[in-house]
Amino acid sequence: MDEVEVVVAHSERATLRVGDVFLKVDADQARLDAEVEAMSRAPVPTPEILWRRPPVLAIAAVPGTTLGRLGGPATGSPKAWAAAGAAIRKLHDAPLPPRPGQAGRSVDALVSDLDDECEWLMRNGVLPADLVTRNRQVAQAALRPWTPAFTHGDLQIAHVFVDGDEVTGIIDWSEAGQGDALYDLATFTLGHEEHLDDVVAGYGADVDLDVIHAWWSLRSLLIVRWLTEHGFDPFAPGCEVDVLRSR
Template identity: 80%
Template sequence: MDEVEVVVAHSERATLRVGDVFLKVDADQARTDVEVEAMSLAPVPTPKVLWRKPPVLATAALPGTTLGRLGGPSTGSPAAWAAAGAAVRTLHDAPLPPWTGRAGRSIDTLAKELDDECEALVSNGILPAGVVTRNRRVAEAALRPWTPVFTHGDLQIAHVFVDGDEVTGIIDWSEAGQGDALYDLAAFVLGHEEHLHDLIAGYGTDIAIDLDVIHAWSSLRSLLAVRSLIAQGFDPFAPGCEVEVLTSRM
């Protein structure tokens, strides 16, 4: 029997790998419903669903390797980053799914979440007030109207697989839905902004991409993530992770 590898585990969900099969155990079946539906609609390579027996979803492993991970080096070439940008553009140009995703929360909802989280980060002594205030100002640029597209919603660098310079698949679709395209781009380059121009080269320069909004989403996403990551046993203070992203704005 193959060794069981724990890929990620916290109070909401766990993902295990056994050989070439990934087993995702999720306490929220609505999240799994979204994931399965999104993978069936997305016009980009996604893992094959092998079977589903709630609360477990089994998918096949993708060929290739990830472009990198948050807090670690990027192993992908500029051409691989450009290929990833082209794949993301294909997703964003696809027909809209019939539900709103994480990247499509209303401006009022995001502003309230951001205000509450910034207050908690300072009052609990988690981050210096200056870092929080500066990033709160940067984040304001994301709080504007946008045209919704089909977004992945959690497009971390570790969720995109490549083989050489070809994208072989994108995983973890539970946050997918209608949302802001620049949210996806910001999530993808979080901690790896040196590859932003390669990503945009593949995404396409036929539309205007506001870099200030991408930076804003990076600050907003990082501010909202710090306390949640700590509660789940992750370390946002690790080199290259969320807190470093926030302090780099100073």
């Protein structure tokens, strides 16, 4: 029998791999429901669902390899990055799913969360006040009205698989739903700014780069505390804190 690999595990959910099968364990039934529904609706390659017995969802591995990971080297040709941009655009142009996703939080909710996180980061000395303040100013550009799109909601670079210059699969749809399309583009290029032009070229639509930059700051400010409390390291080279410093 193949070894059991713990892909990710924290208090909210865990993902295990046994050979070519991934087992996603999630105590939140609604989140599993949303993930299954999103994969059935998405007009892009998604993992095959093998079986589902709550709280477990079993899916097949997708072919290909990722373009990299946050904090690690990026791979792939400019054409591969452009193909990813085209797949993201295809998703965003699809009919809207019925519920809001991670990228669909209201501006008021984002402002409240952002203010709370910035205050916590400074009060606890996690980050210098000038770094937090500067990125809070940059983040302001993302706090504007947006037209809802079908968004993935957690489109990290490690969630998009390619084979050569073709996208072969997009995984982890638990945060999918109606949301801001530029949130997906920003999440995908977070920490890999050098590939943004290729992604936008493949996306094939006018993109406000100031909003992309704003989402880099906003997402990073919001997630530092969560990552720290769940056993991840936002201070690792190339990760969220370095993204904030780069602004």
